[in-house]
Amino acid sequence: MDLGGGGGSNPKVDEDDFLESGGNHHDSSSHHHQHQRYFSSAAVKITLLFVVVGLTCLVLNQSAYPTQMFQRSYTFSEPKDSLRGNISSPSCTAGAMQHNVSSSSSSANDNNNLEIILRAAAMADNKTVIITTLNAAWTEPNSIFDLFLESFRIGNQTQNLLKHVVVVALDRKAYSRCMEVHLHCYALTTAGVNFSGEAFFMSEDYLKMMWRRIDFLRIVLETGYDFVFTDADVMWLRDPFQRFYPDGDFQIACDHYWYNYTDLNNSPNGGFNYVKSNNRTIQFYKFWHTGRDYFPGKHDQDVLNMIKFNPFISRIGLEIRFLDTAYFGGFCEPSKDLDLVITMHANCCIGLENKIHDIKMVIDDWRRYMALPSGTERNLNSTSWTVPRICG
Known part of the structure; x- marks a missing residue:
């Protein structure tokens, strides 16, 4: 492994050569030569110590080890290595986080510096932001983006x-x-990929876009920020933070909410989630993204449904919480009471024009509903939706 900044690779340090250079062969001909060998030995030992420490931090923070937990089938095996040691090394983790963030935005100027943008957008706690991803098709006037802001x-x-x-x-x-309509904008480009057009569901561009998103959110977590990720076709109707669980690391909305909020058999939807930045969630997002290679042709939500049962999740101690569709509803399973609804997602709906039509009905x-007087009259006159219509 070449750890130097020069062009050549470092020579291999042989243990026998190291011992010999350390002064094990005595030479009584010169006291000066003994001191020279002594200082040479000390320098080698110190250099070797720094190399070992550096390699230890590098290994502990690489994302490669989650790949060992995937089998090239739909069955997963328990990790054989000790995850606890990897998670409990904060001194190494801090350096790795800073390196990852710097490398991801090193080519950007200050106007597109991720850390600066996140800091400017952060809430009062200085560590929570709301994130959405958009391409040109969704930002056309009177399209999804305008409805999202509305x-x-x-x-x-x-x-x-x-x-x-x-x-x-x-x-x-x-x-x-x-930049025309909003305060905090970050340009995330992918070399050799054009995401500007409508990415049809499960198309090659769609899959690339979804996995690019997962990798980016991992970077946000490594930067130290909690986030609510929201698809732009999620309508924000009430403040969701009052309904999040205080003990959840990774909280996610559902296409269908079948059971209680901790039951892994619920059907999650990756279009809305609240994630806290910690070592557990960072390792989880690395593991999740690795699934792209082991389940080719599957999108992030399919892979999530597979890995949520994997022993890796319990080994790292990740606390997953599922959000009730009574509050966080969608076209798959609309929230039935407008007095409770927090968000409404145009899920289970394929096609940009279809989404726009039914989202306008949500608005x-x-x-x-909001025009009605609060209290009993509002409850009696409007408690459900007229959607989905085309998407239904």
């Missing part, structure tokens, strides 16, 4: 949350549009 403006106590949203633009057009339903 939901914050007409929601119940959601207006203030808008200043904490970071829009991650996947192409130049989306970035330009974001209209919500406006009518």
Whole structure:
């Protein structure tokens, strides 16, 4: 392994050569030569010590070891290595985090520096942001992006949350549009990939976009920020932070909420989740992203449904919580009571125009609901949705 900054690789340190250079062969001909060999030996020992420490930190923080837990089938095996040692090395972790963030944004100028943008968007705790990803097709005027922003403006106590949203633009057009209407915009480009057009469900571009998103969110966690990730087709109608579980590392909405909030048999949807930055979630996102290679052709949500039962999850101590569709609903399973709803997601709906049509109906339903006097009259007159229509 070449750890130096020069062009050649470092020579291999042989143990026998090291011992010999350490002065085991005495030479009584010169006291000066003895001192020379002594200092040479000390220098070699010190150098070797730094190399060993550096390699230890490097190994502990590489994401490669989660790949050993995947089998090239749909059956997973328990990790054989000790994960606890990897998780409990904060001194090494801090250096790795800083290196990863720097390398991911080293080519960006200050206007597109991820750490600066996250810091500017952070909430009062200085560590929580709201993140969405967009391409050109979703940022066209009167498209998904405008409806997304509108939901914050007409929601119940959601207006203030808008200043904490970071829009991650996947192409130049989306970035330009974001800069026109929003405060916090980050340009995330991928060499050799054009994400500007509509990425049809399960197409090659769609899959690349989904996995690029997972990898980016891992970087955000390594930067030290908690986040709520939200698809732009999620309408924010109330403040969700009051409904998150205080003991959850990774909290996620559901297509279908079948059981209690800790039951892994619920059907998660990757379009809305709240994630706390810690070693458990960082290792989880690395493990999740690695699944792309072991389940080719599957998107991130399919892989999540597979790995959520893997022993790796319990080994690292990750606390997963599932969000009830009574509060965090969607077209798959609409929340039935408008007095409770927090978010409404245009899931189970394929096609950009179909999503736009039914999301506009969500906005209209919500406006009518908010126009009613609060209290009994509001409850009696409007407690459910007229959607989904085309998406249903």
